[in-house]
Amino acid sequence: MRVPNLRLQLSLWLLLPLLALLAMDAWMTYHRAMDAAHVAFDRTLEASLKSMREGIRLHEGRLAIDVPYLALEIFESEAGSRIYYVIRDEHGATLTGYDDLPMPAAPKQPLYKTVFYDAVFRGEPVRMAAQPLPVRDMPSGQARLVWVLVGETIEPRQSLAHEILAGSLQQEMVLVTLALGIVWFGVRRGLRPLHRLSAAVAERGADDLAPLEQKDLPAEMKPLVEAINQYVARLHRMLLARKRFFADAAHQLKTPLAIMQAQSELALRERDGDRILRHVRPLHDTVRHAAKGVQQLLSLSRLEPDSGYAPALLPLRLDTLARDVALEWTPVARAGQVDLGFEADAPVQVLGQAELLWELTGNLVDNAIRYAGPGAQVTVRVAGPENQPLLQVVDSGPGVAAGERDKVFQRFYRGESTSEQDGSGLGLPIVRQIARAHGATVALEDTPGGGLTVSVRFAVTAVAGAGAGLASRQSWRNHQEVSK
Structure with missing residues (x-):
C-alpha cells in the first residue's frame, strides 16, 4: 500500500478540518440569516396587523369588520409569498378570513402584544403574527375581544437567507483557498530541514557512522536526530564487537592451529604406531583447548551489551x-x-x-x-x-x-x-x-x-x-x- 508523502498528509489533515468548519459556519450563517429575515419581515406583518385593527369596530353590540386593502397590498409587494389572515371573536368563532389558520400557543408576552410564531398551514411552513385586540363601543361603553391573525409563507425569507449564505460562502471559500495556499507554502518551508537532513544522510559513505549534526534543527526534529544517532552508535558498537570477535578468534586460534599443524606433520612422518600415538595425544589436547576457546568466544560475543541478547530469567x-x-x-x-x-x-x-x-x-x-x-x-x-x-x-x-x-x-x-x-x-x-x-x-x-x-x-x-x-x-x- 502506497503511503502519501508527508506534505500531502499535512495538507489533508488541515483541509478536512477546514471543510468541516466551513460546513458548520454555513449552517450557523443560514440560521442567522433566517433570524435576520424574520426580524425584517415581521415588521411588515406587524404593520399589516395595525392596518387591520383600524378596520374593526363595535357598533350596537355587533362587530363590524372592514379589512383595508392597504393591509393586503403590503404583502402582495413581496414576490412569491402567499398571505393568509383571520379574525376571530373571544369564543374562537371566525368572523372573516381563513377559518383553519392555527392559533398561537399560550402567549408568554403581556396581553395585547403581538405574538410571532412558526406554524404549518395547508402543508406549508408559514410565519404567523397574532394579537388579541379589545374593541370598544364608545357611546355604549361595551367592549369585545377579538383575535387578529396574519400569516405569510416563508419563501421570501428563505430567498433572502440563501442570498446572505451564498455571499458568505463565496468570501469564506476565497479565505479557505488563501489559507490552503499559505499552509502549503508553510509546510514546504517547514519541511526544508527534514529534506536537508535526508540529503545529508544520503550523501554519507557506507563506513561513515559519525553522529548527525543537530545544529540549526527545529526542536521537533531533535528527538528524531538523537534517536538516529543512538541507533547509529549501537550499530557502530555492534560492528566493533563483530570486528573484535574476528580479531579475538584469529588471536585465539592462531597458536592452536600452528601447534596442530606441527604435531600432525610430525605424526605423518612416523611409521611406528606407538610413536604416532605419542604425537596424536598432544594434538587431541590442543584440539580440545581450541574448541574450548571457540566456545568461550561465542559465549562472550553473545553476551556483549549491544548484542541484543536478553536471557529469560x-x-x-x-x-x-x-x-x-x-x-x-x-x-x-x-x-x-x-x-x-x-x-x-x-x-x-x-x-x-x-x-x-x-x-x-x-x-x-x-x-x-x-x-x-x-x-x-x-x-x-x-x-x-x-x-x-x-x-x-x-x-x-x-x-x-x-x-x-x-x-x-x-x-x-x-x-x-x-x-x-x-x-x-x-x-x-x-x-x-x-x-x-x-x-x-x-x-x-x-x-x-x-x-x-x-x-x-x-x-x-x-x-x-x-x-x-x-x-x-x-x-x-x-x-x-x-x-x-
Missing part, C-alpha cells in the same frame, strides 16, 4: 546448581590434586538462566583449580545474607595482586605468573558478562590466610531465600566423595 535453586557444578568438576580437581568442597547454609533461590549460571560457576571453579595449584583447597559457597543471594568460589592459592584485579576481566589477559597453558584469559570476562545479564556484580577479594575469593552478589529478589530453613547446612569435600 526464571526462579531456580542457586545452591543446587552450584553443588551440581562442583560435583562435575570433582574429577578434574582430584586429577590436579586440589581439594574441592561445597558449602550452603540453606536453600537459596535466584532469578536466572540455568545454562548461563552453570557456565559462570564452571569458569570460576576452573580458574580456581587451574591457578590454585596442587595441594590447594577450593570451596564453592552459597549463602543468602539479608535475602541477597551470594555465590563465592574461595581458593587457598597464590591469589591475584591488587593491581591486577581490574585487568583480569580484560580479554586474553593473563597474570605475570601464568603461562600459555593456564587458560585463554576469557573465563573472568565471561563471568562478568553473565553476572551483568543477571543484574549481579563480581568482586575479587583476599581469602583470609591467603588465596583469592571471587564473590558474585545477586540483586535482592522476591524469590531470594524462599524456602529457607527447609534443609540443614550442606557441606562436603572431594576427598569424602572419593571415599564413597
Whole structure:
C-alpha cells in the first residue's frame, strides 16, 4: 500500500478540518440569516396587523369588520409569498378570513402584544403574527375581544437567507483557498530541514557512522536526530564487537592451529604406531583447548551489551546448581590434586538462566583449580545474607595482586605468573558478562590466610531465600566423595 508523502498528509489533515468548519459556519450563517429575515419581515406583518385593527369596530353590540386593502397590498409587494389572515371573536368563532389558520400557543408576552410564531398551514411552513385586540363601543361603553391573525409563507425569507449564505460562502471559500495556499507554502518551508537532513544522510559513505549534526534543527526534529544517532552508535558498537570477535578468534586460534599443524606433520612422518600415538595425544589436547576457546568466544560475543541478547530469567535453586557444578568438576580437581568442597547454609533461590549460571560457576571453579595449584583447597559457597543471594568460589592459592584485579576481566589477559597453558584469559570476562545479564556484580577479594575469593552478589529478589530453613547446612569435600 502506497503511503502519501508527508506534505500531502499535512495538507489533508488541515483541509478536512477546514471543510468541516466551513460546513458548520454555513449552517450557523443560514440560521442567522433566517433570524435576520424574520426580524425584517415581521415588521411588515406587524404593520399589516395595525392596518387591520383600524378596520374593526363595535357598533350596537355587533362587530363590524372592514379589512383595508392597504393591509393586503403590503404583502402582495413581496414576490412569491402567499398571505393568509383571520379574525376571530373571544369564543374562537371566525368572523372573516381563513377559518383553519392555527392559533398561537399560550402567549408568554403581556396581553395585547403581538405574538410571532412558526406554524404549518395547508402543508406549508408559514410565519404567523397574532394579537388579541379589545374593541370598544364608545357611546355604549361595551367592549369585545377579538383575535387578529396574519400569516405569510416563508419563501421570501428563505430567498433572502440563501442570498446572505451564498455571499458568505463565496468570501469564506476565497479565505479557505488563501489559507490552503499559505499552509502549503508553510509546510514546504517547514519541511526544508527534514529534506536537508535526508540529503545529508544520503550523501554519507557506507563506513561513515559519525553522529548527525543537530545544529540549526527545529526542536521537533531533535528527538528524531538523537534517536538516529543512538541507533547509529549501537550499530557502530555492534560492528566493533563483530570486528573484535574476528580479531579475538584469529588471536585465539592462531597458536592452536600452528601447534596442530606441527604435531600432525610430525605424526605423518612416523611409521611406528606407538610413536604416532605419542604425537596424536598432544594434538587431541590442543584440539580440545581450541574448541574450548571457540566456545568461550561465542559465549562472550553473545553476551556483549549491544548484542541484543536478553536471557529469560526464571526462579531456580542457586545452591543446587552450584553443588551440581562442583560435583562435575570433582574429577578434574582430584586429577590436579586440589581439594574441592561445597558449602550452603540453606536453600537459596535466584532469578536466572540455568545454562548461563552453570557456565559462570564452571569458569570460576576452573580458574580456581587451574591457578590454585596442587595441594590447594577450593570451596564453592552459597549463602543468602539479608535475602541477597551470594555465590563465592574461595581458593587457598597464590591469589591475584591488587593491581591486577581490574585487568583480569580484560580479554586474553593473563597474570605475570601464568603461562600459555593456564587458560585463554576469557573465563573472568565471561563471568562478568553473565553476572551483568543477571543484574549481579563480581568482586575479587583476599581469602583470609591467603588465596583469592571471587564473590558474585545477586540483586535482592522476591524469590531470594524462599524456602529457607527447609534443609540443614550442606557441606562436603572431594576427598569424602572419593571415599564413597
